[in-house]
Amino acid sequence: MDAIYKATVTAPVNIATLKYWGKRDVALNLPTNSSISVTLSQNDLRTTTTASASLLYTEDELYLNGSKEDVSSKRIQTLFRELRALRKAEEDKQTGSLVPLSKYYLRIVSENNFPTAAGLASSAAGFAALVKAVAELYQLPQSNEELSILARQGSGSACRSLFGGYVAWEMGSKADGSDSKAVQIAPYEHWPEMKAAILVVSAERKDTPSTSGMQLTVKTSSLFKERVNSVVPQRFEQMKKSILEKDFETFAHLTMADSNQFHATCLDSYPPIFYLNDVSRAAIRLVEDINKVAGEVVAAYTFDAGPNAVIYYLAQNEQLVLGPLRAALKNLPAWKEESHSHIQELMSDDFDKRWVNTLHSGIERIILTGVGQGPQLSTNSLIDKNGNLWGSSF
Template sequence: KAMPGDSMDKPNIVTCTAPVNIAVIKYWGKRNEELILPINSSLSVTLHQDQLKTTTTVATSRSFQEDRIWLNGKEEDITHPRLQSCLREIRRLTRKRRNDGVPCLDLSCLSHKVRICSVNNFPTAAGLASSAAGFACLVYTLAQVFGVEGELSGIARQGSGSACRSMYGGFVQWIMGNQDDGKDSLAQQVEPETHWPELRVLVLVASAERKPVGSTSGMQTSVETSCLLKHRAESVVPGRMAEMIEAVQKKDFPTFAELTMKDSNQFHATCLDTYPPIFYLNSVSHQIISLVHRYNGHYRDTRVAYTFDAGPNAVIFTLQQHVPEFVQVLKHFFPPETKREHDVIFSYVVFKAGPGPCVVEDPTQHLLGSDGLPKKSM
């Protein structure tokens, strides 16, 4: 219960966490750069936040003179267009709710400046879709501060496309939508994280010598130059989305796994069909791909699947009972910390599917002090 006197002096502070998601039907290519509308639907698994998450604190106060943001301990430019899109859209939604007669927590804060502080508990450079977790967390936390609930994935999408999928736990589809204004381009939970408890996700954190092409500029070049990408988006993905949703609902691992591998390969194929071509798979990726096919071939059973995004990490899907053996196989072929050519696999992390963004109730976990500045321990 905010008292009028409180909002004068004490800031309104909320801290939330949000998860990373791993796409099994890939998003690559926008039909609208501004609104971040994709050329095809996609589907992902939300990783549990016990090992990977973004934590964001938002504070608003009448006494703050300007909006400011700190990311991983470093102050960043608050005028970044995608950040501004999220702030603007959350404020617009808050105003709309108020006009619709929905009571809000603190109406006065609409005119207040915000302070944002966000940290990943994993290196941003690891390329683990940190922008997805980051924008999901920002939008979710802002919504808590402004007291708005309900559909927020359309706002997260305007921060970073795949962030909309981090707004839900479990198995999540991002429906591309058809409208020009993007109002129907939203994420939707297909099944909750409790649906398939045996599923495991191994993230192999790797490093590459060269910095790969960023996904924003990469997908733009692909849309402009790859005729295979256009065909994929229009004619291949719609069928795959339906098959993938059915495989998830039925917990049909071999179908889920094969579609995951085929879609990863097709995404990288469209990168190669881009002009100039984009390579995200390196020799270690090739070796992991061939290892997975040999492993499955050995058992005449699809027990393990790989997927690769626009970075060096490999992500492996399997079932609980196969984790120990497959980890042994991986350790045999990729001894941890061993330098293989120019690429290194740093570590393995095993995940389950997990929930969407959460509010952190413990106020000692706030990243910002009541002065609206990062706490010293940051």
């Protein structure tokens, strides 16, 4: 029987603290500004992808969460073409000693352990996992930094998911995008105390997809031009410095300010783009109350292109942050009793009950996680020895 060659990796979600929004080149996914993100732990949020190649396959195939996906899109075709070219170059170097996998069709199976297309950076983890899995299948020598240039062409923020810890996506200046890549600011071991609480407002698909939203903002928002030309370059250096110095107060202020400004540019677009809702705004107010009661900045909110709140905090302030959340979000399938039994409900008269009530009625789920590692090899293949999806016979 013909051999099935395969490799499996897991890849993480990353949540930007300095937002990427807007493209200077749509085809190459080249951003109008540099960005910074925190890679979250794969114990809680991850994409698992198995890439396989075989003479048995008759076409390229991609399966996501059990459903067959269209692979004819330019983004996916670009990744397949570029990855095959890299493999072909290796085969040419080692004439006759490598199986000609570049000529075989690919079957790729991917699964998320979190809602897809709901503002939880599923495309970032998905494309990072795809690129890394095929790179492992092809045994490519390219570094993660080099692979991030490819992943960027699938989904811009995917380039940041090629690294763990704290990551910058340098926008670059070359027209061909060869210098628009992700680099690691610091590994997760540098500041492991960083934690995140994700308040899932809705697991439904977004009304305005990120790509079309970006194009509308670039075209119509005057605030956006000020942001990319003046604000972000300065904020980029300040945020890198706050991470390297483990200065949470500065990190928090910059993170919240950048989230606010990003959504302001969405509102400044025409027609306006609404990613936040009443529940999102209640989360902002609750974080403000938490910091007020604490007497210092112990929590920072940020929102990507969706209503879900991500609240960053340090492990030593867990009670101050999760106590009010636990009081506001009782009975949600979120609290890991074995690891959070020490968190006591904390709600004082200083907390505005309007925000608490809105959150209680509007949050579907809470995910408690923290900073984590980049892509990892896995032995849990999603494709069996015959090339079939597990549990399927095609």
